[in-house]
Amino acid sequence: MKIEISFVSPVENTIARLVLGCAAAGLALLILALAICWSWLRLRAEIPELRQQASELQRRQADFDVAARTLKNAAELNDIRRRIGELNGLAPGGRDISELLAALENVMPAGAVLKSMRYSGDQDEAVLEVESTDAAFLPALEKGNPFPRLTLLKQSKPERGAAMLYEIRLSGGTDEPDV
Amino acid sequence: MLQALIERLLRPVHNPGERTGVLLDRGGAWIAGVAAAEGELRLALNRRVPFKRNPFSEEAGREAIVAAGTALAEFLRSADAGRYNPVRIALPDPAVNLAVFELDAMPKTRRERDELARWLFKKELYLDADNLACVARDLGADGGRKLLLAAAVAGAWTDGIGHALRGFGIFPAALGVSAISVFNALPGGGGRNGALLSFENDFWSLLLWDEAMRPRLLRGYWREQADAVTDPELRGIVSEAERLITSYVRAGSGRRIEKIYVAGGAPSARRFVGLLNERLSEEAAYVDFSGRCRDPAAGIPACCYALCGEA
Numbered sequence: 285m286k287i288e289i290s291f292v293s294p295v296e297n298t299i300a301r302l303v304l305g306c307a308a309a310g311l312a313l314l315i316l317a318l319a320i321c322w323s324w325l326r327l328r329a330e331i332p333e334l335r336q337q338a339s340e341l342q343r344r345q346a347d348f349d350v351a352a353r354t355l356k357n358a359a360e361l362n363d364i365r366r367r368i369g370e371l372n373g374l375a376p377g378g379r380d381i382s383e384l385l386a387a388l389e390n391v392m393p394a395g396a397v398l399k400s401m402r403y404s405g406d407q408d409e410a411v412l413e414v415e416s417t418d419a420a421f422l423p424a425l426e427k428g429n430p431f432p433r434l435t436l437l438k439q440s441k442p443e444r445g446a447a448m449l450y451e452i453r454l455s456g457g458t459d460e461p462d463v
Numbered sequence: 464m465l466q467a468l469i470e471r472l473l474r475p476v477h478n479p480g481e482r483t484g485v486l487l488d489r490g491g492a493w494i495a496g497v498a499a500a501e502g503e504l505r506l507a508l509n510r511r512v513p514f515k516r517n518p519f520s521e522e523a524g525r526e527a528i529v530a531a532g533t534a535l536a537e538f539l540r541s542a543d544a545g546r547y548n549p550v551r552i553a554l555p556d557p558a559v560n561l562a563v564f565e566l567d568a569m570p571k572t573r574r575e576r577d578e579l580a581r582w583l584f585k586k587e588l589y590l591d592a593d594n595l596a597c598v599a600r601d602l603g604a605d606g607g608r609k610l611l612l613a614a615a616v617a618g619a620w621t622d623g624i625g626h627a628l629r630g631f632g633i634f635p636a637a638l639g640v641s642a643i644s645v646f647n648a649l650p651g652g653g654g655r656n657g658a659l660l661s662f663e664n665d666f667w668s669l670l671l672w673d674e675a676m677r678p679r680l681l682r683g684y685w686r687e688q689a690d691a692v693t694d695p696e697l698r699g700i701v702s703e704a705e706r707l708i709t710s711y712v713r714a715g716s717g718r719r720i721e722k723i724y725v726a727g728g729a730p731s732a733r734r735f736v737g738l739l740n741e742r743l744s745e746e747a748a749y750v751d752f753s754g755r756c757r758d759p760a761a762g763i764p765a766c767c768y769a770l771c772g773e774a
Contacts, residue, residue, distance in 0.1 A: 287643050289612075290637040290639045291638040292635055
């Protein structure tokens with residue numbers, strides 16, 4: 285029966301504990317290194333996609349910079365609106381020709397052809413030349429045109445063709461139409 | 464300190480199989496180193512380092528103990544011992560109190576056993592428990608009682624010598640008891656119901672163990688003059704040993720001593736065996752540890768060889 289009596293801690297045990305501690309620390313460091321390597325490889329695989337995303341972002345950034353440079357600030361926009369308002373005030377009044385043509389397009393039946401239109405903004409009056417085989421388009425035009433008054437100025441027959449040429453005046457006012 | 468630890472970690476690479484045993488006494492330290500070479504042991508170191516002051520006297524303070532430890536550490540460092548190989552140090556038996564306490568229940572942890580041993584030394588042996596270094600071991604049960612082997616030494620000794628050795632980067636593998644080291648190295652474990660008489664130059668001691676080979680009693684005595692042996696002195700030692708053995712045997716039923724070993728480096732050890740055999744009925748056997756080495760030297764304490772064998 286071996287009797288172990290020592291008034292100091294055995295150095296061998298201390299060294300064994302030290303070695304075991306170092307081994308455990310080394311193992312932990314190894315695991316950490318492997319984790320770092322795995323993470324590095326994964327990040328490396330993501331590099332092309334990230335670069336593509338970065339270039340896309342740079343391009344967007346450039347576009348944004350251009351837009352930012354061309355975008356007027358609020359003061360400039362207000363100034364532009366003011367100047368446009370002033371120009372509109374100087375220009376003669378009247379209807380929008382595009383809107384007028386669009387309205388006529390909607391009410392003119394098939395077979396009626398708008399040959400010409402003269403519009404006077406000052407008098408809010410439009411004179412139309414419409415070529416049609418009959419006068420059936422006139423009621424539709426009277427109801428659908430944006431002017432309150434329709435006056436047939438002239439009705440003639442051209443030398444060639446079967447259609448009649450109607451000269452019509454559309455004007456403001458409350459008088460009854462002359463049809 | 465870190466360098467010393469690293470060097471110790473590299474020890475197996477530098478000096479495989481080299482061991483050092485140190486026995487302290489009042490006059491100095493006996494240092495023996497044994498190295499394993501080509502399948503046999505070789506005595507690599509044999510030196511006695513004297514102390515300027517007796518560190519074991521009651522008047523000796525911490526300075527004397529540290530001085531003794533420093534002298535020992537300086538030599539170990541100069542001999543390159545204890546840096547790459549284990550050093551085991553034994554305290555002389557007279558400086559150690561060793562007792563076996565019978566308990567109803569054994570404390571579970573080593574720390575609790577040590578603290579109980581400290582308390583028992585104070586309670587039963589009236590020692591100054593506050594200044595004791597105690598260690599205890601569980602010896603198992605005997606007749607329904609738990610046996611606690613406890614050893615105590617002055618705390619100033621363990622602190623002082625440990626401080627001195629650490630200052631030189633030397634960390635002893637053990638700081639134990641001389642007779643216990645020899646007991647551990649006896650051939651065949653010593654057998655059942657035995658006695659060991661350690662006979663060194665500066666002290667002698669008697670260790671008794673039972674049929675389960677558990678130490679039960681240790682008594683150590685300083686010698687009057689270092690190995691200035693006369694037959695009356697030897698006869699006095701024999702009488703004291705006989706008295707102790709008789710006292711032990713009569714203290715409990717079933718106790719007996721079947722084998723007596725004598726070990727020691729004192730030149731008069733063999734003569735002591737003769738006187739012992741004249742007096743006792745059992746024949747004593749001298750254990751020559753030096754025979755285990757290829758080139759033995761005379762005078763080396765048995766404990767030093769035993770310590771080298773333990774490493």
